[in-house]
Amino acid sequence: MKIVETILEVRQQVKEWRMEGLSVGLVPTMGYLHEGHKSLIDRAVAENDRVVVSVFVNPMQFAPSEDLESYPRDMDRDAAICEKAGASLIFHPEPEEMYHEGFSSFVDMTTLTGGLCGKSRPIHFRGVCTVVAKLFNIVTPDRAYFGQKDAQQLAVIRHMVRDLDFGIEIVGCPIIREEDGLAKSSRNTYLNVDERQAALILSKALAKGKALLETGEKDAAKICQTILDDIATEPMAKVDYVEVVDWNTLEPVETVARDVLVAIAVFIGKTRLIDNFIYEL
Numbered sequence: 490m491k492i493v494e495t496i497l498e499v500r501q502q503v504k505e506w507r508m509e510g511l512s513v514g515l516v517p518t519m520g521y522l523h524e525g526h527k528s529l530i531d532r533a534v535a536e537n538d539r540v541v542v543s544v545f546v547n548p549m550q551f552a553p554s555e556d557l558e559s560y561p562r563d564m565d566r567d568a569a570i571c572e573k574a575g576a577s578l579i580f581h582p583e584p585e586e587m588y589h590e591g592f593s594s595f596v597d598m599t600t601l602t603g604g605l606c607g608k609s610r611p612i613h614f615r616g617v618c619t620v621v622a623k624l625f626n627i628v629t630p631d632r633a634y635f636g637q638k639d640a641q642q643l644a645v646i647r648h649m650v651r652d653l654d655f656g657i658e659i660v661g662c663p664i665i666r667e668e669d670g671l672a673k674s675s676r677n678t679y680l681n682v683d684e685r686q687a688a689l690i691l692s693k694a695l696a697k698g699k700a701l702l703e704t705g706e707k708d709a710a711k712i713c714q715t716i717l718d719d720i721a722t723e724p725m726a727k728v729d730y731v732e733v734v735d736w737n738t739l740e741p742v743e744t745v746a747r748d749v750l751v752a753i754a755v756f757i758g759k760t761r762l763i764d765n766f767i768y769e770l
């Protein structure tokens with residue numbers, strides 16, 4: 490497995506693979522890899538001849554008040570995980586490699602990005618779409634792998650690929666959790682022992698919402714309220730949002746009549762955590 494920092498080196502490598510007729514999968518990440526990332530890499534390795542993992546903490550998707558500086562990084566560990574999983578190449582660029590001086594072109598989506606995480610993170614998806622579009626142009630993969638953990642991101646990327654004709658298959662992968670239910674996340678490392686315990690409220694509250702849906706409840710407000718009431722039992726938790734939205738459009742629904750995404754964002758102390766489930770009718 491190679492680790493490269495320049496766009497040129499990625500292009501040269503992919504060109505060689507293409508001349509051999511090999512298929513290429515891409516797994517975009519911000520590094521500090523865990524089992525969630527590994528599940529994406531495993532799937533990509535199973536479905537493609539060669540797999541590129543990008544490790545890039547993308548400054549464009551962080552607001553000045555957010556955790557760009559403190560975001561955890563450990564390239565040696567990430568490299569070991571990628572190699573063991575069978576990846577062929579890590580692309581680990583510096584911000585200057587991705588954003589040259591005078592960079593001024595952005596991918597701005599006018600639907601799907603305003604609600605859910607977009608409400609409290611208004612510049613986030615512009616940064617995500619722009620960097621993912623760049624990665625798609627650099628790597629030109631056949632398939633790219635994204636986790637349902639970031640469900641809005643998955644929907645947004647699928648939409649972008651359709652809008653801009655990238656011709657890349659987007660593969661959504663299920664949420665990988667700790668044994669006690671907490672969705673794995675690089676940001677879980679911010680939690681102290683008490684916060685880690687309190688963070689269980691996200692998956693517990695979602696389970697209550699899901700159970701209610703499974704009894705036949707269709708009223709989205711009632712489902713949200715059940716989840717909110719459960720989160721309210723945890724004193725360390727502060728809700729950012731609890732929403733039931735159409736899984737295709739991400740528009741809020743009043744009644745569950747199509748596949749829906751039930752998504753939440755909750756602050757545990759200073760750490761903002763997200764979790765969700767998709768309910769298919």
Ligand code: AMP
Binds near residue numbers: 517518524526672
């Ligand atoms: P990140 O490094 O947080 O930007 O995540 C990179 C990719 O890994 C994204 O597509 C995420 O949705 C996915 N991912 C992160 N955590 C998980 C998880 N617990 N289960 C499945 N996929 C995940």
